[in-house]
Every structure is written in C-alpha cells, then in structure tokens.
Amino acid sequence: DTAVSQTPxxxxxxxxxxxxxxxxxNLGHDTMxxxxxxxxxxxxxxxxxxxxxxxxxxxxxxxxxxxSPDKAHLNLHINSLELGDxxxxxxxxxxKGGSSAFFGQGTRLTVV
Amino acid sequence: xxxxxxxxQALSIQEGENATMNCSYKTSINNLQWYRxxxxxxxxxxILIRSNEREKHSGRLxxxxxxxxxxxxxxxxxxxxxxxxxxxxxxxxxxxxGKLIFGQGTTLQVKx
Numbered sequence: 001d002t003a004v005s006q007t008p009x010x011x012x013x014x015x016x017x018x019x020x021x022x023x024x025x026n027l028g029h030d031t032m033x034x035x036x037x038x039x040x041x042x043x044x045x046x047x048x049x050x051x052x053x054x055x056x057x058x059x060x061x062x063x064x065x066x067x068s069p070d071k072a073h074l075n076l077h078i079n080s081l082e083l084g085d086x087x088x089x090x091x092x093x094x095x096k097g098g099s100s101a102f103f104g105q106g107t108r109l110t111v112v
Numbered sequence: 113x114x115x116x117x118x119x120x121q122a123l124s125i126q127e128g129e130n131a132t133m134n135c136s137y138k139t140s141i142n143n144l145q146w147y148r149x150x151x152x153x154x155x156x157x158x159i160l161i162r163s164n165e166r167e168k169h170s171g172r173l174x175x176x177x178x179x180x181x182x183x184x185x186x187x188x189x190x191x192x193x194x195x196x197x198x199x200x201x202x203x204x205x206x207x208x209x210g211k212l213i214f215g216q217g218t219t220l221q222v223k224x
Contacts, residue, residue, distance in 0.1 A: 040216065041198060041216055041219075042216050043200065043217075092155075094204070100145060100157050101145065101157070101202070102157065103147070103154050103155040103157075104154060105153065106153075106154050
C-alpha cells in the first residue's frame with residue numbers, strides 16, 4: 001500500500017499553461033508538505049499544511065497555490081507555468097511534532 | 113538560503129569500504145532524519161535520531177548527533193553497489209512550525 005502517492009509522475013506542458021499535481025497520504029498524518037527539487041538537487045520547502053491550515057509558505061510565487069480539501073490531501077496548482085518551474089516536486093507527510101516523514105515518488109514537471 | 117548542508121557533496125568508494133557523510137544545520141531541531149534518494153526516484157526514510165540521542169544504529173547504518181555543534185554523521189559500513197544513491201539529512205525544526213530542513217545531499221557512488 002502506497003503511503004504517500006502523487007499524480008502524475010511525469011508532466012510535460014507548455015509555458016503559460018495551468019496544471020495541478022495531486023497528493024494523497026493514507027498514514028493518518030496531520031501535516032503535509034510540498035518540496036521542489038531543482039537541477040542541483042536542493043530540496044526546498046514550498047508549503048506546509050497542518051490540519052488543512054497553511055503553516056509554511058516559503059517565498060513561492062503566487063502562481064503556486066496549494067489546496068488541502070482534507071487532512072489526507074494536499075494538491076498543488078500552478079498557473080501560467082514558466083520554464084523555471086521545471087523541477088521534481090515532492091509531496092510529504094508527517095505527524096506534527098517530528099515523526100518520520102514519508103515522501104511521495106515525486107512528479108517530474110517539464111515546461112517547454 | 114538552505115538550512116542544512118551535507119558534506120562531502122560527492123563520495124566515491126569501493127564495495128566493502130565504509131562511507132561517512134556529514135550534515136550540519138542551522139536551527140534547533142526536535143529530531144534529525146536521513147533519507148536516501150536513488151537516481152530519479154523518491155526519498156526513502158533510513159533512520160531517525162532524536163535531539164536527546166547521541167548515536168543510533170540500524171543494520172549497517174550508524175548515525176550520530178551532536179546538538180551542540182548542530183551536526184550529524186551517517187556511517188554506512190561494508191558498503192554495497194546498491195548503496196549508490198544520494199543521501200539527505202533532514203531536520204524537524206523545534207520551533208513547532210513543522211518546518212523540514214534539507215541540505216543538498218551527498219552523492220555516494222559505490223564501485224563494485
């Protein structure tokens with residue numbers, strides 16, 4: 001059983017398009033995250049939600065909008081995609097307080 | 113700026129040798145975790161060490177934590193070709209924001 005699942009795994013799209021990446025966790029965790037891994041492998045936190053409430057929003061362009069319909073889901077919507085948005089996006093979940101975090105397999109986004 | 117940093121950035125060893133990689137971080141943490149990322153894949157949780165622990169073992173892995181120096185080390189003993197991957201340290205910040213801190217990772221190559 002997949003603990004944290006992201007879809008799609010690969011996404012190729014043109015500049016200017018709007019796209020969404022979905023994330024679901026079945027671990028009962030109360031905190032979910034989105035990370036962006038750039039070509040240099042840096043993993044940078046983008047957003048964190050705890051019990052559907054946004055608690056971290058790191059200098060991310062407002063073209064990126066996370067949506068958490070419930071504790072088990074945290075989707076990432078990106079408007080007006082740019083070339084620089086090309087990266088691997090990872091969703092993760094943990095229990096607040098610092099339990100082990102589990103990561104999805106990543107979504108490789110390529111903007112052409 | 114990144115809050116965590118692993119060194120070395122790249123490490124190449126022969127099968128059977130030990131590999132040691134280090135991680136330094138800037139803010140206080142509740143715990144520190146190490147992850148492995150195989151090329152093009154997601155992050156796999158390896159081991160968690162809490163801020164009140166100094167050393168922890170799991171199979172061929174040995175992790176140390178020095179909170180006074182804000183550093184941790186991961187030792188992989190008797191390395192295998194399958195250990196070839198990137199290794200990231202990840203700290204759960206104690207400021208209770210749930211912020212997860214990553215470094216750039218150490219890329220380990222184990223030659224058969």
